[in-house]
Amino acid sequence: xxxKPGLALIAIAAFPAAAMAQTTETGTVAVEGSxxxxxxxxxxxxxxxxxxxxxxxxxxxxxxxxxxxxxxxxLPGSYCNFAGSVVTVTATALTSDDTxxxxxxxxxxxxxxxSASNWASGASSATTAALRDGSSPTANGTxxxxxxxxxxxxxxxxxxxxxxxxxxxxxxxxxxxxxxxLGPAAIPSEEY
Amino acid sequence: MRxxxxxxxxALALALPSxxxxxxxxxxxxxxxxxxxxxxPAMCFGGTLSGDGTFDLGxxxxxxxxxxxxxxxxxxxxxxGSYCTSxxxxxxxxxPLEAQNYVSTPPSGFSRTVHYLATASGWTTTPASYDTxxxxxxxxxxxxxxxxxxxxxxxxxxxxxxxGSTLRLVxxxxxxxxxxxxxxxxx
Numbered sequence: 001x002x003x004k005p006g007l008a009l010i011a012i013a014a015f016p017a018a019a020m021a022q023t024t025e026t027g028t029v030a031v032e033g034s035x036x037x038x039x040x041x042x043x044x045x046x047x048x049x050x051x052x053x054x055x056x057x058x059x060x061x062x063x064x065x066x067x068x069x070x071x072x073x074x075l076p077g078s079y080c081n082f083a084g085s086v087v088t089v090t091a092t093a094l095t096s097d098d099t100x101x102x103x104x105x106x107x108x109x110x111x112x113x114x115s116a117s118n119w120a121s122g123a124s125s126a127t128t129a130a131l132r133d134g135s136s137p138t139a140n141g142t143x144x145x146x147x148x149x150x151x152x153x154x155x156x157x158x159x160x161x162x163x164x165x166x167x168x169x170x171x172x173x174x175x176x177x178x179x180x181x182l183g184p185a186a187i188p189s190e191e192y
Numbered sequence: 193m194r195x196x197x198x199x200x201x202x203a204l205a206l207a208l209p210s211x212x213x214x215x216x217x218x219x220x221x222x223x224x225x226x227x228x229x230x231x232x233p234a235m236c237f238g239g240t241l242s243g244d245g246t247f248d249l250g251x252x253x254x255x256x257x258x259x260x261x262x263x264x265x266x267x268x269x270x271x272x273g274s275y276c277t278s279x280x281x282x283x284x285x286x287x288p289l290e291a292q293n294y295v296s297t298p299p300s301g302f303s304r305t306v307h308y309l310a311t312a313s314g315w316t317t318t319p320a321s322y323d324t325x326x327x328x329x330x331x332x333x334x335x336x337x338x339x340x341x342x343x344x345x346x347x348x349x350x351x352x353x354x355x356g357s358t359l360r361l362v363x364x365x366x367x368x369x370x371x372x373x374x375x376x377x378x379x
């Protein structure tokens with residue numbers, strides 16, 4: 001194995017000459033390529049969930065959070081072309097556009113549970129736990145690993161809407177986000 | 193030479209999986225964001241009135257003079273658990289105590305009306321107040337700049353006979369007035 005790179009180049013150049021010396025010769029040319037591992041999420045439908053009025057307008061719970069039905073968002077045709085993928089959900093509580101600290105007895109945050117299903121066994125869920133002043137609004141959840149390449153419609157459900165301490169909600173426009181991430185179960189260290 | 197060429201080929205083949213693994217890190221994750229919105233309208237709740245909702249002053253006059261008692265008083269009323277979810281105003285208005293049966297103009301020396309001051313405190317720094325005998329009541333409406341929940345105390349005081357303290361009140365078993373407290377959301 002006292003091999004040197006210069007020797008290999010000489011050997012390759014010598015092959016055509018050897019072929020001409022025989023009647024039949026079979027050569028092999030390797031054809032190679034790669035398929036890049038990729039995960040694609042379908043565009044959320046709907047991309048914006050409008051819950052309408054969050055507070056009850058009459059009755060004993062007037063001013064406090066109303067019963068908000070479960071909301072469903074579909075991410076159609078989502079796929080990963082490799083084994084070992086997971087869905088992660090990052091949910092941010094709804095908070096009022098009035099960022100001032102609320103008076104005692106009031107909340108400017110609405111918490112909820114975001115759950116992404118139909119990818120692996122179980123679901124990827126995150127339940128926000130913002131405080132009444134809107135602080136600490138974000139929660140994460142990662143589901144089980146999908147052991148095979150898969151294409152599916154991922155269903156995102158938003159449910160269990162609550163206000164911290166069931167306090168009265170401050171008037172205003174509220175907004176939050178859910179980020180759904182589809183990717184490898186464990187990201188190896190980069191080896192470039 | 194053939195052995196050397198085969199070694200080179202094997203070396204290249206081994207290198208390819210390593211390249212693919214590096215790409216896994218680079219671009220195999222996708223994220224999508226879903227927005228959530230909702231609204232909470234401005235609303236106010238006047239609270240639950242303590243007691244039976246009536247200021248019972250009893251007999252209004254000093255039985256020896258026939259004039260308005262100077263020690264008239266009644267326990268405060270409380271609006272429990274009042275709230276507004278936004279900036280708000282509180283307004284108090286009142287009607288004087290008037291004889292309900294003796295409705296004609298009383299004769300000289302008599303009156304059928306008692307004025308008083310109604311206040312609503314606990315909501316704003318300066319209580320809202322309304323004097324039934326005053327021509328104007330600039331303090332009747334007070335504004336609070338933040339959402340608030342709490343109890344509102346409603347009181348009546350400063351009783352006076354309409355027309356002057358020397359007048360006597362006409363006999364009637366029902367003198368009545370009304371105090372109204374209004375909470376309103378303000379944009």
